[in-house]
Amino acid sequence: MPNEIQTVETLTRWALCESPSHDAAAVNAMQDLIIQDLPVSVVRVERIPGREGLGDTVLLHAGPTTARERLLVIGHVDTVHPIGTADGGLPVRRDGDRLYGPGLYDMKGGVYAAVRAMVDVALRGESPRPITMLLSPDEEIGSPTTRDLIEAIARTSAYALVVEPARAGGAFVTARKGVGWFNLDIEGRPSHAGTHHADGRSAIREAAHQILRLEGMTDYAAGTTVSVGQISGGTSANVVPGHCCLVADIRVTTPQEGERLTAAIEGLRAQDPDAVLNISGGLNRPPYARSEGTAALYRHVQQIAERLGQTLSEVPMVGGGSDGNFTAALGLPTLDGLGVEGSGAHTLEEYCLVSSVAPRVALLRAMFETL
Structure with a gap:
């Protein structure tokens, strides 16, 4: 000893x-x-x-x-x-x-x-x-x-x-709990924030909608949590951002809940019809x-x-x-x-x-x- x-x-x-x-x-x-x-x-x-x-x-x-x-x-x-x-x-x-x-x-x-x-x-x-x-x-x-x-x-x-x-x-x-990480990559349309604001499609604005949807999937009674822990996007304060990405962490108590939550996240769609949403990742540690x-x-x-x-x-x-x-x-x-x-x-x-x-x-x- x-x-x-x-x-x-x-x-x-x-x-x-x-x-x-x-x-x-x-x-x-x-x-x-x-x-x-x-x-x-x-x-x-x-x-x-x-x-x-x-x-x-x-x-x-x-x-x-x-x-x-x-x-x-x-x-x-x-x-x-x-x-x-x-x-x-x-x-x-x-x-x-x-x-x-x-x-x-x-x-x-x-x-x-x-x-x-x-x-x-x-x-x-x-x-x-x-x-x-x-x-x-x-x-x-x-x-x-x-x-x-x-x-x-x-x-x-x-x-x-x-x-x-x-x-x-x-x-x-x-x-x-089981653990999963999901990556959401959002493509909008960049434009000059002052002269051509209406031409742009903000990827960060789309990300904000998706963050609220993701975080809203948390269900404490079921032991399920969803947390967006990372976000990055944009190029300059005077540019409508054309790209944004975020990472969501999920925790679940059962394999069935992991499957349900995975389907819900993979089923997300862009709110802005001109934005493109790409989702990857999944459960990396089973319950x-x-x-x-x-x-x-x-x-x-x-x-x-x-x-x-x-x-x-x-x-x-x-x-x-x-x-x-x-x-x-x-x-x-x-x-x-x-x-x-x-x-x-x-x-x-x-x-x-x-x-x-x-x-x-x-x-x-x-x-x-x-x-």
């Missing part, structure tokens, strides 16, 4: 190794940092070169070579924070129990805990199943290059354990339901936690997606939120709680030894 000084030193180095999703070299440097201290005698490293301009995927294999289905452990090393965040808006620092830094809560702290637990179990030779840990380079942007691999490994696994951030008090996640298999797995882990003197709880279905959405949608019992405690994910106030790391290592180690 790593002591607190080792934990803080390692997590500090990991946070200073900034790894935004679209910077392949930075993500690969983070993968290097994780790999360099692994005991190669008991942990086999498999590295899959990145594609589509993204970083490498790393698979860590440990445990016995048997025909038993494996434990699939999933983490990601990419973050939403751009290079320079650690030198500017979110310097790496400790304040009491809080260790601040880009990506420490989401989710380098969880990856650290899982790697430590895996190494401990591998060195002691006490895992009854093979363990495969997948370290993804692109989870924060929807897992475009890793989804197929995650699903392929999931089909030969007994359980999926996802070390995304824990909720308050160390609570697990056992259900997540992750709390299946009977997941419920049984959670109850089993609760008993493990009790033996360790830990109290384990879970939270209702959460709105954020993860790679656990993919494994759960295949029917694989999936536990998520197994990472460390903290707060401020995706903000300049992100931190993890140092005191939460050792208990998580102990719980993950016990899970690896008994599942």
Whole structure:
């Protein structure tokens, strides 16, 4: 079990190794940092070169070579924070129990805990199943290059354990909404805003109509949300804008609701007959339901936690997606939120709680030894 000084030193180095999703070299440097201290005698490293301009995927294999289905452990090393965040808006620092830094809560702290637990179990030779840990380079942007691999490994696994951030008090996640992104590209007709205003067809005005339609599809009672989070268009203040594009984020609780909402969005038509509306995108993470298999797995882990003197709880279905959405949608019992405690994910106030790391290592180690 790593002591607190080792934990803080390692997590500090990991946070200073900034790894935004679209910077392949930075993500690969983070993968290097994780790999360099692994005991190669008991942990086999498999590295899959990145594609589509993204970083490498790393698979860590440990445990016995048997025909038993494996434990699939999933983490990601990419973050939403751009290079320079650690030198500017979110310097790496400790304040009491809080260790601040880009990506420490989401989710380098969880990856650290899982790697430590895996190494401990591998060195002691006490895992009854093979363990495969997948370290993804692109989870924060929807897992475009890793989804197929995650699903392929999931089909030969007994359980999926996802070390995304824990909720308050160390609570697990056992259900997540499905996630989709839709792009709307609008073509109008540009014209001089002063001399030929009537000749123009404003793409931004059309976008405003579409935004109200999209946002109006939100149904809190059904757990459905639609949010237009990005919009860009126009060329100059004195030009009727001929082009505008926007991106809508959707969250749904069931596959059926995802199909209904997708049809509604794809059925949108331009209000201005002279405007052209092009719609692309769709659901990129299926809903992750709390299946009977997941419920049984959670109850089993609760008993493990009790033996360790830990109290384990879970939270209702959460709105954020993860790679656990993919494994759960295949029917694989999936536990998520197994990472460390903290707060401020995706903000300049992100931190993890140092005191939460050792208990998580102990719980993950016990899970690896008994599942």
